[in-house]
Amino acid sequence: MTVVIDDDLWSAVGDPTRRRMLDQLLVDGGGTATSLSDHLPVTRQAVSKHLDVLGRAGLVHATAVGRERRYRVDDAQLARAVAQLSAVGATWDARLRRIKTIAEAIQQSQLPKTEGRDHA
Amino acid sequence: MTVVIDDDLWSAVGDPTRRRMLDQLLVDGGGTATSLSDHLPVTRQAVSKHLDVLGRAGLVHATAVGRERRYRVDDAQLARAVAQLSAVGATWDARLRRIKTIAEAIQQSQLPKTEGRDHA
DNA sequence: GTTGACGTGCAACCAAACGTTGCGCGTAGG
DNA sequence: CCTACGCGCAACGTTTGGTTGCACGTCAAC
Numbered sequence: 001m002t003v004v005i006d007d008d009l010w011s012a013v014g015d016p017t018r019r020r021m022l023d024q025l026l027v028d029g030g031g032t033a034t035s036l037s038d039h040l041p042v043t044r045q046a047v048s049k050h051l052d053v054l055g056r057a058g059l060v061h062a063t064a065v066g067r068e069r070r071y072r073v074d075d076a077q078l079a080r081a082v083a084q085l086s087a088v089g090a091t092w093d094a095r096l097r098r099i100k101t102i103a104e105a106i107q108q109s110q111l112p113k114t115e116g117r118d119h120a
Numbered sequence: 121m122t123v124v125i126d127d128d129l130w131s132a133v134g135d136p137t138r139r140r141m142l143d144q145l146l147v148d149g150g151g152t153a154t155s156l157s158d159h160l161p162v163t164r165q166a167v168s169k170h171l172d173v174l175g176r177a178g179l180v181h182a183t184a185v186g187r188e189r190r191y192r193v194d195d196a197q198l199a200r201a202v203a204q205l206s207a208v209g210a211t212w213d214a215r216l217r218r219i220k221t222i223a224e225a226i227q228q229s230q231l232p233k234t235e236g237r238d239h240a
Numbered sequence: 241g242t243t244g245a246c247g248t249g250c251a252a253c254c255a256a257a258c259g260t261t262g263c264g265c266g267t268a269g270g
Numbered sequence: 271c272c273t274a275c276g277c278g279c280a281a282c283g284t285t286t287g288g289t290t291g292c293a294c295g296t297c298a299a300c
Binding site: 152153154164165168186187188189 | 246249250
Binding site for chain 1: 257258259260261266267268
């Protein structure tokens with residue numbers, strides 16, 4: 001348990017702008033820094049830097065087309081990212097569920113002494 | 121579609137240190153800035169600031185106990201965060217699946233003209 | 241009660257990340 | 271040729287994650 005997390009992938013996906021960029025790239029099936037910035041509240045430069053980050057995380061790949069630089073999402077890598085998101089989510093969900101169960105058990109058995117503190 | 125995301129929740133959970141703090145708090149059922157910093161590679165001050173961020177996001181609540189400040193995870197809010205994680209994951213997963221399906225369809229029907237570009 | 245140790249909060253400071261503007265260069269197209 | 275578009279680079283400002291140092295309250299032991 002305590003799923004091994006790729007912090008690079010997480011931080012890449014952690015930024016709201018980058019998430020929207022990925023969304024956009026998925027919907028449009030690809031795009032350039034300029035085309036992405038058209039639909040985002042940030043400048044082309046900012047988008048370009050984000051694309052660089054996403055590229056280093058392996059989430060997107062670029063191909064030069066004339067004077068354009070066209071980016072596409074790396075399906076496999078995004079799938080990995082999604083897997084990690086749901087993994088962490090599942091872990092927390094499990095912990096929450098376990099806590100709730102314990103709480104109910106304590107309430108039922110009426111044990112005012114047991115407080116759930118195991119060690120330091 | 122395009123699930124509405126609470127950027128405050130996301131960014132709260134986006135930081136690796138904060139994720140570990142939440143993990144720790146869940147496992148131990150609560151803790152203080154000092155106790156958390158013992159198991160983390162950062163100082164008590166840094167942890168304190170993170171606790172502040174988590175507090176503003178509603179993910180933890182503090183109760184003063186003597187000279188200690190004991191923090192506990194807000195189950196409901198963390199559950200919300202988990203929901204958002206899996207929501208985004210599900211969205212991307214769906215898009216990926218759709219793309220893959222389209223790609224296969226194109227390959228099967230052998231249409232060299234259709235390129236999937238709808239508009240700008 | 242005094243004294244010391246522990247836990248906190250506040251302030252100053254540093255580095256990295258996100259964002260901006262301005263500039264110069266290559267390339268496509270009238 | 272010359273305009274306009276798309277891009278990269280550099281300088282700069284601001285927010286964020288992190289550190290150190292210090293002062294204050296509280297618990298406990300003497």
